[in-house]
Amino acid sequence: MQNYREEKIDHVRELAMRVLQRVHVEDAYANVALAETLREVQLPERDRRFLTELVYGVTKAGASLDYMIGCYVADIRKAQPAIRELLRLGFYQIFCMDRVPPSAACNTAVELAKKHGRRGADAFVNGVLRAALREPERAAFPEGRDAYALALRTWHPKWMVERWMRTYGYERTEELCRCNNTSAPLSVRVNTLRTNRDALMEQLTAAGAQVRASAWVPDGIVLAAHGALDELAPLREGLAQVQDESSMLVAHILGAEPGMTVIDACAAPGGKTTHIAQRMENRGRILAFDIYEEKMRRIERNAKRLGISMIETQMRDAREIGAAYAEQADRVLVDAPCSGLGVLRRKPDARWKKSVRDAKTLPSLQRDILASAARAVKHGGILVYSTCTMEECENAAVVRAFLETHADFALEETGAFLPMQKTTERMVQIMPETDGPDGFFIARMRRL
Numbered sequence: 183m184q185n186y187r188e189e190k191i192d193h194v195r196e197l198a199m200r201v202l203q204r205v206h207v208e209d210a211y212a213n214v215a216l217a218e219t220l221r222e223v224q225l226p227e228r229d230r231r232f233l234t235e236l237v238y239g240v241t242k243a244g245a246s247l248d249y250m251i252g253c254y255v256a257d258i259r260k261a262q263p264a265i266r267e268l269l270r271l272g273f274y275q276i277f278c279m280d281r282v283p284p285s286a287a288c289n290t291a292v293e294l295a296k297k298h299g300r301r302g303a304d305a306f307v308n309g310v311l312r313a314a315l316r317e318p319e320r321a322a323f324p325e326g327r328d329a330y331a332l333a334l335r336t337w338h339p340k341w342m343v344e345r346w347m348r349t350y351g352y353e354r355t356e357e358l359c360r361c362n363n364t365s366a367p368l369s370v371r372v373n374t375l376r377t378n379r380d381a382l383m384e385q386l387t388a389a390g391a392q393v394r395a396s397a398w399v400p401d402g403i404v405l406a407a408h409g410a411l412d413e414l415a416p417l418r419e420g421l422a423q424v425q426d427e428s429s430m431l432v433a434h435i436l437g438a439e440p441g442m443t444v445i446d447a448c449a450a451p452g453g454k455t456t457h458i459a460q461r462m463e464n465r466g467r468i469l470a471f472d473i474y475e476e477k478m479r480r481i482e483r484n485a486k487r488l489g490i491s492m493i494e495t496q497m498r499d500a501r502e503i504g505a506a507y508a509e510q511a512d513r514v515l516v517d518a519p520c521s522g523l524g525v526l527r528r529k530p531d532a533r534w535k536k537s538v539r540d541a542k543t544l545p546s547l548q549r550d551i552l553a554s555a556a557r558a559v560k561h562g563g564i565l566v567y568s569t570c571t572m573e574e575c576e577n578a579a580v581v582r583a584f585l586e587t588h589a590d591f592a593l594e595e596t597g598a599f600l601p602m603q604k605t606t607e608r609m610v611q612i613m614p615e616t617d618g619p620d621g622f623f624i625a626r627m628r629r630l
């Protein structure tokens with residue numbers, strides 16, 4: 183007979199099993215599937231954290247966890263989806279978590295296999311997990327400094343590690359990979375249309391969060407500890423917007439002023455659009471484009487919550503902007519669709535969903551969007567190109583190729599427009615493992 187606490191933990195692990203099945207079988211996004219479950223089931227804070235750690239951990243560990251299981255099981259793909267997830271959860275708790283007693287991980291997996299598996303599934307799960315407890319050395323990853331070994335040890339796809347090793351070398355790649363397995367810092371942007379940073383920091387502290395002022399932007403606050411975000415009143419009431427510090431740099435570099443006309447070419451969900459609007463004191467015109475209907479609605483909802491009325495949203499492919507708005511904008515932002523390798527900490531499944539093909543196809547889309555959007559910039563106006571990746575072929579190479587064919591644009595000293603750090607960089611590259619915030623690239627150009 184289980185005691186009350188164990189019963190509750192079983193419930194959490196069962197929820198984790200269900201969320202992981204949605205991720206691996208239905209291809210749901212881990213953060214979305216988890217958020218939906220957390221909304222449906224009222225869990226105490228401690229259980230919320232445990233569930234999140236299980237789902238995020240198993241998802242991030244991905245192929246590395248399956249490699250370990252494969253040291254005890256002939257072919258994990260042949261197991262029922264629920265049993266696969268129970269084994270993954272079991273291995274994750276046994277090998278990757280310090281504070282879970284291995285016997286608890288094992289026992290609850292067996293109980294859940296009895297409930298969700300075919301006949302004999304519980305004995306199978308019991309056998310595999312007991313073997314892992316008895317002979318953990320069998321699951322050891324290969325040693326060595328090759329990409330495959332590093333990829334296994336740091337839970338990344340081999341192709342990604344290979345690419346980074348070519349660019350950054352072994353040590354830096356290892357640091358970057360390890361950083362991707364930590365939880366990302368959470369920051370919010372002060373809605374300066376309604377409050378100021380000191381007042382908001384006081385309110386967030388009163389609401390139970392631990393806060394500090396951003397070292398990157400004057401309108402950023404980093405939350406060290408906090409409860410459920412949607413329960414923080416200042417966020418609900420539109421006094422702040424969740425946004426990474428790197429992403430907040432973009433509006434500072436764009437430098438839009440009240441009364442200007444601004445085009446945000448790839449705007450959804452509107453993190454940067456609403457920041458630009460704040461810096462323009464909600465005066466002037468911002469045209470925000472994207473290609474997905476639902477995403478456009480998110481910009482509108484965000485703007486409404488923050489009390490911003492100057493944003494006009496429109497479904498439009500950014501590659502059409504040049505023809506439709508030639509020389510009409512004082513500022514144009516191209517926050518381009520990209521491989522997103524700078525934000526892998528935040529999206530536990532992203533590394534496994536990307537492919538080496540993205541890095542081959544994205545630059546041509548990015549070049550096309552930039553070339554079209556550039557035509558909308560007035561002479562003397564500013565064009566900013568940004569991505570949330572560190573991949574050279576999507577960043578500096580795109581900007582260089584653009585400048586080579588557009589003699590009427592000149593690269594500015596991008597860093598000079600930053601408020602606090604990296605102020606001497608021509609093109610700004612933020613690296614998560616050395617700088618702290620998300621990986622990000624920003625370049626500012628002027629039309630002559």
Ligand SMILES: C[S@@+](CC[C@H](N)C(=O)[O-])C[C@H]1O[C@@H](n2cnc3c(N)ncnc32)[C@H](O)[C@@H]1O
Nearest residue numbers: 448449450451452453454472473499500517519
């Ligand atoms: C990096 S995200 C933008 C994030 C946004 N700027 C923010 O700060 O919240 C890139 C966006 O580009 C959009 N996108 C992709 N292809 C596009 C295209 N051809 N034209 C316009 N937008 C596009 C995607 O839907 C996605 O919302």
